Amino acid sequence: MIELADRDQKVLEAIVIDYIESGEPVGSRTIAKRYGLNVSSATIRNIMCDLEDLGLLLQPHASAGRAPTEKGLRLYIDYLMRSKRLAEEEKALILQAYRDGKKDIQELLRRSSAILSRFCRQAGVVLWPRLRLMRFRHIELIKVRQGQALAVLVSESGLVHQMMLDVDEDITQDDLDKYSRYINELLLNVPLGEVKERILSEMQKEKVLFDQLYVRALDISRRFFQSGLNDAEVYIEGRTNLLNSPEFADVDRMRRILEAFEDKARIVKLLDMALRPSESVASTIILGPESELDELQEISLISSPYRHGETAVGVLGVIGPMRMDYSRIIPIVEFTADLLSQLLDEPDQI
Amino acid sequence: MIELADRDQKVLEAIVIDYIESGEPVGSRTIAKRYGLNVSSATIRNIMCDLEDLGLLLQPHASAGRAPTEKGLRLYIDYLMRSKRLAEEEKALILQAYRDGKKDIQELLRRSSAILSRFCRQAGVVLWPRLRLMRFRHIELIKVRQGQALAVLVSESGLVHQMMLDVDEDITQDDLDKYSRYINELLLNVPLGEVKERILSEMQKEKVLFDQLYVRALDISRRFFQSGLNDAEVYIEGRTNLLNSPEFADVDRMRRILEAFEDKARIVKLLDMALRPSESVASTIILGPESELDELQEISLISSPYRHGETAVGVLGVIGPMRMDYSRIIPIVEFTADLLSQLLDEPDQI
DNA sequence: GTTAGCACTCACCCCAAAAGAGTGCTAAAG
DNA sequence: CTTTAGCACTCTTTTGGGGTGAGTGCTAAC
Numbered sequence: 001m002i003e004l005a006d007r008d009q010k011v012l013e014a015i016v017i018d019y020i021e022s023g024e025p026v027g028s029r030t031i032a033k034r035y036g037l038n039v040s041s042a043t044i045r046n047i048m049c050d051l052e053d054l055g056l057l058l059q060p061h062a063s064a065g066r067a068p069t070e071k072g073l074r075l076y077i078d079y080l081m082r083s084k085r086l087a088e089e090e091k092a093l094i095l096q097a098y099r100d101g102k103k104d105i106q107e108l109l110r111r112s113s114a115i116l117s118r119f120c121r122q123a124g125v126v127l128w129p130r131l132r133l134m135r136f137r138h139i140e141l142i143k144v145r146q147g148q149a150l151a152v153l154v155s156e157s158g159l160v161h162q163m164m165l166d167v168d169e170d171i172t173q174d175d176l177d178k179y180s181r182y183i184n185e186l187l188l189n190v191p192l193g194e195v196k197e198r199i200l201s202e203m204q205k206e207k208v209l210f211d212q213l214y215v216r217a218l219d220i221s222r223r224f225f226q227s228g229l230n231d232a233e234v235y236i237e238g239r240t241n242l243l244n245s246p247e248f249a250d251v252d253r254m255r256r257i258l259e260a261f262e263d264k265a266r267i268v269k270l271l272d273m274a275l276r277p278s279e280s281v282a283s284t285i286i287l288g289p290e291s292e293l294d295e296l297q298e299i300s301l302i303s304s305p306y307r308h309g310e311t312a313v314g315v316l317g318v319i320g321p322m323r324m325d326y327s328r329i330i331p332i333v334e335f336t337a338d339l340l341s342q343l344l345d346e347p348d349q350i
Numbered sequence: 351m352i353e354l355a356d357r358d359q360k361v362l363e364a365i366v367i368d369y370i371e372s373g374e375p376v377g378s379r380t381i382a383k384r385y386g387l388n389v390s391s392a393t394i395r396n397i398m399c400d401l402e403d404l405g406l407l408l409q410p411h412a413s414a415g416r417a418p419t420e421k422g423l424r425l426y427i428d429y430l431m432r433s434k435r436l437a438e439e440e441k442a443l444i445l446q447a448y449r450d451g452k453k454d455i456q457e458l459l460r461r462s463s464a465i466l467s468r469f470c471r472q473a474g475v476v477l478w479p480r481l482r483l484m485r486f487r488h489i490e491l492i493k494v495r496q497g498q499a500l501a502v503l504v505s506e507s508g509l510v511h512q513m514m515l516d517v518d519e520d521i522t523q524d525d526l527d528k529y530s531r532y533i534n535e536l537l538l539n540v541p542l543g544e545v546k547e548r549i550l551s552e553m554q555k556e557k558v559l560f561d562q563l564y565v566r567a568l569d570i571s572r573r574f575f576q577s578g579l580n581d582a583e584v585y586i587e588g589r590t591n592l593l594n595s596p597e598f599a600d601v602d603r604m605r606r607i608l609e610a611f612e613d614k615a616r617i618v619k620l621l622d623m624a625l626r627p628s629e630s631v632a633s634t635i636i637l638g639p640e641s642e643l644d645e646l647q648e649i650s651l652i653s654s655p656y657r658h659g660e661t662a663v664g665v666l667g668v669i670g671p672m673r674m675d676y677s678r679i680i681p682i683v684e685f686t687a688d689l690l691s692q693l694l695d696e697p698d699q700i
Numbered sequence: 701g702t703t704a705g706c707a708c709t710c711a712c713c714c715c716a717a718a719a720g721a722g723t724g725c726t727a728a729a730g
Numbered sequence: 731c732t733t734t735a736g737c738a739c740t741c742t743t744t745t746g747g748g749g750t751g752a753g754t755g756c757t758a759a760c
Contacts, residue, residue, distance in 0.1 A: 027722050040734050045723070063722050063741045104500065104514040140490050144508040148697070150454065152502055152510055158494040160502055160512045164454040240612050243605040251601060255593045258608075262590050347498070377753050390703050395754070413710040413753050 009080060010037060011047045012056060016068050016076040020323050023246050025065035070287050070322070077285055077326055086331040094119060094332075098339060103347055105159050110235045112316055112340050117238025119336075120329045122320030123261070125301075127271040128233040129313040129344075132193030134159060139183055139221065141176035143167075149176055151224050156189065157308055157344055163228045165220060179217035187221075195225050232268045236261060236319075242299075245321045253298065260295035267319075270296060274303040275315040281305075282334050288322055298322065302329050304337035308344045316340065359430060360387060361397045362406060366418050366426040370673050373596050375415035420637050420672070427635055427676055436681040444469060444682075448689060453697055455509045460585045462666055462690050467588025469686075470679045472670030473611070475651075477621040478583040479663040479694075482543030484509060489533055489571070491526035493517075499526060501574045506539065507658055507694055513578045515570060529567035537571075545575050582618045586611060586669075592649075595671045603648065610645035617669075620646060624653040625665040631655075632684050638672055648672065652679050654687035658694045666690065 004012065014035035018026045028044040031037070037044070048066050051057045056072035059065075068076065097115050101107065109126045116124030134155035142150045147169045153161045167176075190198055199222050208214040239261055248254045260266055270291055274284040283304040288297045302324065303317030317333055318324075354362065364385035368376045378394040381387070387394070398416050401407045406422035409415075418426065447465050451457065459476045466474030485506035492500045497519045503511045517526075540548055549572050558564040589611055598604045610616055620641055624634040633654040638647045652674065653667030667683050668674075 025722090029722080041722095042724095042734055042736095043732085046733085049724085059723085061741060062724095063720095063739085065722065102514060103498070104512055106512070138490070138492050140488070140502070140504075142488050142504050142508070144506075145696070148453070150504060150508045150510070152490070152504065154490075154492050154500060154502065156494075158492070158500045158514070160500070160510065162454055162456070162510045164452060164508065238612065240605060240609045243601070243608065249601055251593070251599055251604065254601065254604070255590060258593065259590045262588065346495070375753090379753080391753095392703050392705095393701085396702085399755085409754085411710060412755095413708085413751095415753065 004075075007037070007039075008047055008051065010035070011044060012051055012068070012072060013076060013080045015048075015051075015057065015066060016073065016080070019067050020325055023323055025060055025067040027065035030065070070289050073287060073322060081327050083330050084327050086335055090119070090332070091335060094336065094339065098343065105157060105344070108340065108343055110237070112336060113235040113237040116316065116318050116333065116336055117241055119332050120318045120320070120324075121238075121244070122241050122318045122324065122329070123239045124235075124237045124316075125267060125271060125303075125319055126235045126316040126340075127268065127275070127314050128235075129155075129157070129159060129306075129308060130232070130275075131155065131159070131161060131229045132191070133311055133313040134192050134308065136187040136190045136192055136195060139180050139187070139224075141165075141180045141220070143171070143173045143176055149220075151220075151228070153224070153228070155192065161228065163224060165224060167220060168216075171216075175213075175216070178213060179220060182214065182217050183221050192225070192229060196222070199225065232272075234264050234267050234271065236264075236267065242320065245323070247298070247321050247323065256295060257299060260293075260299075266293060266295065269293065270301055271303065271315050271317070274301060274317065275305060275312065283317075283330055283337075285326070285330075300324065302326065302333050304333045306337045306344070307341040313344075354425075357387070357389075358397055358401065360385070361394060362401055362418070362422060363426060363430045365398075365401075365407065365416060366423065366430070369417050370675055373673055375410055375417045377415035380415070420639050423637060423672060424640075431677055433680050434677045436685055440469070440682070441685060444686060444689065448693065455507060455694070458690065458693055460587070462686060463585040463587040466666065466668050466683065466686055467591055469682050470668045470670070470674075471594065472591050472668045472674065472679070473589045474585075474587045474666075475617060475621065475653075475669055476585045476666040476690075477618065477625070477664050478585075479505075479507070479509060479658060480582070480625075481505065481509070481511060481579045482541070483661055483663040484542050484658065486537040486540045486542055486545060489530050489537070489574075491515075491530045491570070493521070493523045493526055499570075501570075501578070503574070503578070505542065511578065513574060515574060517570060518566075521566075525563075525566070528563055529570060532564065532567050533571050542575070542579060546572070549575065582622075584614050584618050584621065586614075586617065592670065595673070597648070597671050597673065606645060607649060610643075610649075616643055616645065619643065620651055621653065621665050621667070624651060624667065625655060625662065633667075633680055633687075635676070635680075650674065652676065652683050654683045656687040656694070657691040663694075 011031060014031050015026050018030060028041040028048060031044045032039060032041040048057060052059065052066065056069060056075060057066040058069045094115055101111060109128065113124040113126040134157055137156040138154040140152045144150050147167060149165050149167045151163050151165050186202060187195055187198065199218055202208060203218050239258065242248055242257060243254065248257060270286065270293060273291065274286060283302065286301045288299050299319055300322045301317055301319050303315050305312035305315045307313060316337055318329055361381060364381050365376050368380060378391040378398060381394045382389060382391040398407060402409065402416065406419060406425060407416040408419045444465055451461060459478065463474040463476040487506040488504040490502045494500050497517060499515050499517045501513050501515050536552060537545055537548065549568055552558060553568050589608065592598055592607060598607060620636065620643060623641065624636060633652065636651045638649050649669055650672045651667055651669050653665050655662035655665045657663060666687055668679055
């Protein structure tokens with residue numbers, strides 16, 4: 001990374017802080033006056049010029065102040081920023097928001113997203129737990145009509161997932177009950193990611209090979225687990241908070257952003273990027289251009305993985321303009337991720 | 351309703367049609383030239399003046415043309431408009447959109463909403479079927495942890511509904527299995543709206559009164575059905591289509607509208623209004639001010655109930671600006687409602 | 701009852717001028 | 731060699747006025 005003289009760092013920091021607050025390019029006088037550096041504006045100007053040469057600042061036009069570039073923001077976030085401590089009252093408020101209301105997992109996830117959006121005043125996002133990281137708890141096969149059955153899967157943590165399956169015309173509910181009893185026993189507590197192999201290996205066994213019931217049961221569940229575990233759901237609440245940022249006051253830009261949100265697959269992709277490297281890290285920040293998704297150039301994600309047991313199973317966070325109050329939002333996101341993790345494990349402790 | 355002379359009707363109709371197309375107040379010359387009424391613009395002006403006195407038209411400012419008021423639109427919709435027939439190719443396209451993809455009900459509902467938004471170029475909305483109008487099919491009780499169980503309800507049509515329940519600490523999964531077996535037998539095919547009474551009457555019975563198992567099972571299910579059936583879910587797709595309407599080009603107005611969408615409860619309320627009178631009617635149109643919801647003043651809903659069996663169980667539609675091409679959208683909404691009804695009953699016919 | 705004609709009203713566009721913010725450069729001071 | 735004051739310059743934003751065009755209301759004639 002770029003090495004900066006102490007004073008240059010201070011200037012960059014001041015510019016970023018001011019820019020985050022005001023949303024407008026910052027002039028040299030402002031910095032000189034307000035950030036106690038004890039140098040004249042002319043000196044600041046010289047430094048600014050250097051920082052611009054390094055690609056950390058940008059001048060929208062010749063007679064404007066400077067705004068940080070993505071690179072400048074990145075440097076600030078990685079090396080200069082000090083996260084604020086989250087106020088105890090704020091913690092209490094968040095806790096309270098979790099306490100009242102229903103407790104099933106889906107609702108918990110949605111509520112997390114609402115909480116994030118409310119406390120950070122941006123859009124809150126929560127990616128469903130990766131099903132493949134959860135453990136099998138129960139499957140129920142219900143005949144809905146001739147040739148079609150509904151499969152309802154419940155994970156050990158209480159997550160419900162459903163899917164319609166084509167089955168043979170002559171299968172009865174009784175058959176399905178037998179199938180599910182067998183499967184439930186076979187797969188209890190198996191991580192859903194390993195279910196497929198378990199089924200395949202079971203299919204090799206003697207006792208199975210010649211028993212219609214086993215064969216059919218395994219076939220159905222194989223089809224279920226083949227296609228059922230892929231779709232990732234994501235909850236997005238508080239999109240309209242984005243409308244409050246002056247940088248999106250322009251209708252056209254606004255539309256582009258909101259359209260990006262309509263297509264959840266894109267947001268999933270973004271959150272996926274955040275989940276991957278995060279096993280060990282408390283939070284990941286992706287600035288627009290880093291995402292390499294054209295439609296998300298102008299926004300940024302602050303995210304944190306949440307765990308079930310020991311493993312990070314999903315990710316939640318906040319989406320907003322690149323200009324966000326990172327030092328305030330990061331602790332909120334991390335705290336929320338921690339809370340959600342606890343709630344998944346032992347909801348009564350909260 | 352107001353009685354209008356034949357020619358006056360024609361003028362009103364022309365104004366509405368032109369306004370719907372252009373989005374701008376219409377002048378007298380335009381009407382005289384383009385709509386073959388064979389009178390001069392001065393005559394049109396006189397008529398316009400009369401219509402304005404009746405509260406059917408409105409002049410945004412002294413030197414502008416006239417736009418229809420809500421009252422004018424209403425009159426047009428109720429008495430003057432002739433719905434276009436839906437082109438066969440368009441029908442085929444909609445059908446196709448239903449054909450490919452998954453088939454579970456939730457997905458079907460969401461897809462309906464997406465289809466509506468795509469073909470009408472507005473926001474598509476689908477209200478979940480009223481659970482109380484569906485029939486009981488299956489319930490599964492799954493112990494998730496000490497003192498808490500997940501109840502998963504499946505309706506006869508394959509709709510899945512879940513809820514977390516507090517249960518006694520000492521209850522085992524075995525107990526829960528017994529409970530659900532009993533409940534499943536008791537309630538099979540009972541309309542969910544009548545389940546509560548059924549449970550209460552069952553509780554009176556001799557054989558039940560003195561059997562812990564029955565008592566506990568009924569107690570659990572009573573609690574489930576008490577609070578579980580109320581929440582109405584709604585799918586809204588294609589909100590960003592609203593951004594294309596020039597009437598929402600203003601950022602502030604836009605924000606207000608989108609904020610109204612964030613709070614789903616409000617949309618549910620709106621759709622509920624449309625569901626009530628609709629048993630016999632093919633479609634209901636609610637213009638903004640008629641909704642009496644402050645935040646929805648500027649938008650309007652075109653909706654149609656969908657059925658399961660004989661009863662209207664839910665409602666779907668399109669939300670857009672008051673200025674919509676009603677004659678085109680109404681048939682699309684009705685067609686989609688019909689299709690969804692068929693899909694709920696016998697998906698293979700499609 | 702209908703129409704032509706005319707004066708009048710606004711909204712909108714365009715342009716020029718003024719104001720303001722902030723820079724880069726230079727020369728002098730430390 | 732670094733820092734600073736001073737100044738000319740650049741570019742955006744705001745303001746205001748004149749011109750244009752769409753559309754009306756009213757009146758008088760048909």
